[in-house]
Amino acid sequence: MVVTNLTMKAFEQGLSTTRSVIVPFGSIEEHGMHLPLGTDTFHAFELARKTSELIPVFVMPPVWYGLCRSTSRHPGTLSITSPSLRMLVMDMCRSMYGQGLRNFILISGHAGGTHMSTILDAADMLLEELAEARFAVLSILDLVAQLPEGLVETPGDAHAGEVETSLMEFLKPDLVRGESPREFPKFPKFILVRDKLKYWPGGVWGDPSKSSPLKGRRILEKEADLLAGIVRKLEHFNEEKT
Ligand SMILES: [Zn+2]
Numbered sequence: 001m002v003v004t005n006l007t008m009k010a011f012e013q014g015l016s017t018t019r020s021v022i023v024p025f026g027s028i029e030e031h032g033m034h035l036p037l038g039t040d041t042f043h044a045f046e047l048a049r050k051t052s053e054l055i056p057v058f059v060m061p062p063v064w065y066g067l068c069r070s071t072s073r074h075p076g077t078l079s080i081t082s083p084s085l086r087m088l089v090m091d092m093c094r095s096m097y098g099q100g101l102r103n104f105i106l107i108s109g110h111a112g113g114t115h116m117s118t119i120l121d122a123a124d125m126l127l128e129e130l131a132e133a134r135f136a137v138l139s140i141l142d143l144v145a146q147l148p149e150g151l152v153e154t155p156g157d158a159h160a161g162e163v164e165t166s167l168m169e170f171l172k173p174d175l176v177r178g179e180s181p182r183e184f185p186k187f188p189k190f191i192l193v194r195d196k197l198k199y200w201p202g203g204v205w206g207d208p209s210k211s212s213p214l215k216g217r218r219i220l221e222k223e224a225d226l227l228a229g230i231v232r233k234l235e236h237f238n239e240e241k242t
Contacts, residue, residue, distance in 0.1 A: 024060065033178060034179050035168050036172065040140075044107055057231055086122045090125065093130070102132050144223075153210045165211035181208075183204040185205055
């Protein structure tokens with residue numbers, strides 16, 4: 001149930017079936033020379049939709065804007081600041097809670113550390129504020145880490161590599177253009193740099209040459225299974241009994 005497609009009545013009826021909602025987060029961010037800037041958002045939203053085919057759950061329209069740090073100088077990357085993202089998450093979830101939703105699964109297609117910790121921080125504050133709310137916060141990479149062994153060949157594949165290229169070849173083949181070489185960024189350890197492009201020129205973290213649309217379909221299906229499991233687990237989670 002994608003919320004933006006529902007009528008007022010259908011939303012109300014949906015609440016009698018489920019109080020759970022998947023909120024997909026993405027980014028507008030470079031994804032190498034070959035993938036669209038919306039890759040993270042397409043991925044998170046399509047995954048949420050696929051999951052809603054497996055179990056009853058509301059799906060919010062995706063949040064396109066995220067916090068992108070290490071790609072901020074690459075052409076096309078747009079980023080919002082941590083306070084804006086935190087407020088956005090809090091305002092959105094408060095409003096959903098007011099409408100009767102209780103189990104919040106915040107899944108992000110963009111897995112940047114600062115971005116994820118901001119969403120986590122917002123959810124943690126809401127946990128104190130909204131007495132009946134439950135929260136799960138995770139990124140796509142958390143799911144990729146749980147995929148069956150062998151499905152993804154490249155160790156450490158994280159950005160515009162084997163996983164995301166496969167997914168876009170399956171989900172949005174018209175938006176995949178040309179190729180990018182295998183690359184891993186070479187940022188100095190612990191030290192922040194201004195010219196991030198210099199240390200990560202191609203904007204790829206992994207190996208796109210290992211991709212295929214079939215692999216993309218398998219990854220998405222497996223991710224949806226895993227996410228459905230997380231939704232169910234959250235719905236039955238009782239802090240007092242664990
Ligand atoms: Zn991505």
